[in-house]
Amino acid sequence: QASLSMSPMNIFRHGADEEKAETARLSSFIGAIAIGDLVKSTLGPKGMDKILLGRGDVTVTNDGATILKAIGVDNPAAKVLVDMSKVQDDEVGDGTTSVTVLAAELLREAELLIAKKIHPQIIIAGWRKATQAARDALREAAVDHGNDDAKFQVDLMNIARTTLSSKLVTHHKDHFANLAVEAVLRLRGSGNLEAIHVIKKLGGSLTDSYLDEGFLLDKKIGVNQPKRIENAKILIANTGMDTDKIKIFGSRVRVDSTAKVAEIEMAEKEKMKEKVERILKHGINCFINRQLIYNYPEQLFGAAGVMAIEHADFVGVERLALVTATYTESVYDSRYRKSTEKNNASLSMSPMNIFRHGADEEKAETARLSSFIGAIAIGDLVKSTLGPKGMDKILLGRGDVTVTNDGATILKAIGVDNPAAKVLVDMSKVQDDEVGDGTTSVTVLAAELLREAELLIAKKIHPQIIIAGWRKATQAARDALREAAVDHGNDDAKFQVDLMNIARTTLSSKLVTHHKDHFANLAVEAVLRLRGSGNLEAIHVIKKLGGSLTDSYLDEGFLLDKKIGVNQPKRIENAKILIANTGMDTDKIKIFGSRVRVDSTAKVAEIEMAEKEKMKEKVERILKHGINCFINRQLIYNYPEQLFGAAGVMAIEHADFVGVERLALVTGGEITSTFDHPELVKLGQCKLIEEVMIGEDMLIHFSGVDMGEACTIVLRGATQQILDEAERSLHDALCVLAQTIKEPRTVYGGGCSEMLMAKVVSDLANRTAGKDAVAMESFAKALRMLPTIIADNAGYDSAELVSQLRAAHQDNKSTFGLDMTQGTIGDMATLGITESFQVKRQVLLSAAEAAEMILRVDNIIKAAPRKRVPDHHPC
Template sequence: MPNGSNRPIFILSEGTRRQKGRDAQNLNITAAKIMGDAVRSTLGPKGMDKMLVDSLGDIVITNDGATILDEMDIEHPAAKMIAEVAETQEEEVGDGTTTAVILVSELLEEAEELLDQGIHPTIIASGFSVAAAKAVEILRDLSEDIGFDDEDNLKQVAKTSMTGKKVESNIDILTDLAVKAVKQVAEKTEEGYSVDLDNIGIEKQEGGSTGDSFMVEGVILDKERVHPGMPKRIEEAKIALLDSAMEIKKTESDSEIRVSSPEELQKFIDQEETEFKEMVKKIEDVGANVVICQKGIDDIAQHFLSKKGIFAIRRAKKSDMEKLAQATGGKIVTNIEDLSPTDLGKAGVVEERKISGEDMTFIEQCENPKAISVLFRGGTEHIVDEAERSLHDAISVIAKSIESGKIVAGGGATEIELSMRLSDYADSIRGKEALAVRGFANAVESIARSLAENAGLDTIDTIVELRSKHEKDGVSFGLDAYTGELKDMMKEGVIEPLLVKTQAVSSGSEAAVMILRIDDVIAAKEGGFGREGPEEMPEY
């Protein structure tokens, strides 16, 4: 910018790169398309898997959208924003991450066409926001009720989530596990039910098959007893949960003890032993026969606990301690002196077992536990990891179905109906915003198109047939990816929680609007677009 002496004024540091107007918008939209293309082929029962290899050579094989984007080394700022959409979707509802990312990608592709027609980004953004609000309204209208005791439909929700993943051969077993787990930890509230998924622990162990997985009404700890002389099994366990170390406390400042004779040394050792004996006596007096300690247990304390026949575990994770409190009804105590019989948790059995060569402790047969554990088995590490992700998704969608009490049809049925209704709604809107609403409808329809494409079907014929069915009031007709036929998804049991769809629409549209409104990108030399500058898209 010239000043009085015609010298340029440099505001930005040397090496800073800047993209303005359509150049910035095109760059961000291109990044969004790449992100959508990265996960599009994983959508649906016949979706493909991705193999992700990190810089150390570690491999992840998955078709879970959130995992794919989490493992990818994403550098482009707009692409990172889209990855955040998947992360939000995963945290909020546990499923539908691929749908959300594809929706953002398609919305921005539709926006690109409107920009080419000379429509201002603000008008497009406004139209997308109006369409998103209307879409949520339509989705609620399309939803049906599901109850806490409606086990058949809850199982179908879980099956829909796990279909197309590596667990299909054992889907009935895992569906039962997921429904039992969620119903066990669900709590009745004034508004309905609340489910804290942190109270469902999933432990993974290689070996056996996925069908060997099982749930315990209690907690599984990846820990072993601290002393071989302790009993391996305790029945009618009374459990002390300690958040304090069974060790001699060190002085706060540096100090030394000088011993001038063997007698004085022996007195010092005897004093330490006396303190440990008192700790163990306190535990014994309150009636505890199991100790789970969040911190350390001294070797001498282990010896005395062993002599008393008390089962002990040390350095348990804080999250496991909280689950134990929920499962056994015990209280976590921070000072052994304050321990009382009413603080103890109860379990039918506490036992150390060897699973595939690893020692694990099972605290089970708890009375009405509000925290449970599932031990997940599988032939290889990659199978166990992917199957565990599938089970987590199933547990999440069951929980959201119970909490919201609403479900919608899957198989692209909801997306087709939503697209058609949004197109009708666009006709009632005046001005250029109507074009954006219609673009939103096209983006939603792309979900069904991707399902058909991944199933190896002709997308145009499939979408035309689906529209025809829906025009004849077949609002729940969708695509059976295995047979290529159009079926009533509600009757077929292909159902999803309402929250999966509403969250995808809300977060997807918000991200698209945010990216669309960016008309100036200023990137430092080593950041933003990568070292090669904005002219070259970073590799994904």
């Protein structure tokens, strides 16, 4: 109802704004040119990377489309270029940086011409003629080998290599080009990239990536389902298996007897059964659902010999439907709707501000310095823990106290905001997951490489020159490590000595170093029982307060940290074990929102009896499996426990989930939740179940288990902190030994391998001309820093010891390293200081890749924080 302003100077609504003529053009030019300048440093085979920070995630990339999608811009001309790059990415998948930079450079030239008073329409007319001429020239220069398969495949390989030359994988571009070309050729000209599924799994190196001729769905097969299906007929669905339950919103069901409750439950089951029967009429042997399937339908599918897979991710289901030439049932059309977010923020037309309010950017040297400082700080944090005489850290958090020198544990516990520091923390986690040891070494080596890079950049050496030298150095170091490796895999006696030496070396830097022989024996014996499988899940570790570390022992069987129920058998021979995760009270009357009205105490007693009958029926179904031991993840309750005891069945409740999973593995059973089809349930077996006393606690001991390689290591110690650190130490030793069983090659420790690699890299640098040699020598210096830090942490003169070690290696004493017991150098072969080749190789490659990734960064772009919408309707 506001009165209209008739002034000719005001035709816009209140709050609107306008920029005219040169001001508008200048704002557009600067916004578009700023977008081009933002991404142009990523262009070409030696372009730099950007770090994108947003809502806790860190992305390191030089892909123009990814960068422009991540940033939020308010400048309208900048938005035009961002949208154009998205179209380029959607249409052809590459050239997003080139198209943005070219558009920005055209506008830069236009700005100069307009400054010379040339009208925009004249510029446009000239550009149109130039575009046509350039297009004709491009068409004439094009080469077509479409009719020659051999030449065309060479073209595809060259295109893939060229595309990958500017990416992080450029060092392995031949490998990835092969993968890409092979995958695309399998499409037989269709060009439907939806048929190519990409799965990412942490661990290994980039060269371990491979192409699988088939489709991989990242899900597990349900309990009591067939584990293998031939000539599969697959029904892919997006349907709720519980949609036919009685669950009308806000409704209440009144019943006057327990029979009516049972009737309702049976009706629900019948609805589910009808739905399963309709599905089975399709003549399938595999059913994959986007949503949950639930226990009862899963049981029905299993009884029909149909593999049922639930909760498959949406993209995986869509792609699986595509590659298996089927379609998805009951998929809601709403998946195609894109939610639109209204942005009521006023546009900022400031030529100096292309980002949304709150976003931030660090450029060039500032960004690089920030990355270096963060990464080096992480290395400095953990380097004092390195080596046999490294120091410990105390970690305090939420009332817990952790005393450790394990690099992975320290880095997991701290929270970091610096993106480069996050890269090193994530790298250490992968190192721990992959090989179990070397987490401190890999972090320190990456930090030392970046310390050297900082010095070289201060001398005006370009990051890409440093990276080129590092790549040559990495390859030389890798080759030297491979040549120095010793393989005793074919000699059992020597290989067992190697395993003992590796275990001792790994434990030398741990809390248990004073008892390393004892714990090395435990670790080697446990791993050798695995008979090469490397399945550490079969080794159970239990911690019990009391005694000393030397009281720790290995038990040939499985120990479950629970007590046997009251009035249960305390000893079972030739046990048949049913392992379950089921609620024994799930058949109680507990319909959501229901109320049961009674008019007499007799009705209350009737309800209680009905509940007991339900429990009794469930117990009877369980007993039909012919078992003498029932282990449940959940509570069993008194009445069912009493029934099991009367039947002579040992019942164990509330077993921890990890223990139940491992027990199922070692006894050869499966965890089940439904009991209507005993023939589908796989029971666990063992020769004897009995209670044993450890310290002051009673535990349940399973001996003669189906998986003979299974065992339990019982750790004893005076405090919980000692037990926790002993467990971490033992975990590292077990992981390294398991890796050595798979890859039996070994190398010498004590800084020997690092000095050997540094010597080879230095020799190569001396034979190399140009600035690459300087970068290679910096790589050698970073490698030599590891033995230097080991000596410093032991309190010795590191300069003297490392110079002696360098001299020894120059004299071809290639097995010499640091003897931190005596504070001298010595022959590692004689001293038995041995490490896993796989661990050393992973440390070298991971540190080099992480340092290179951080060095390639020339911008850090921080997304604007999420806006908090005020709640105008508080409760």
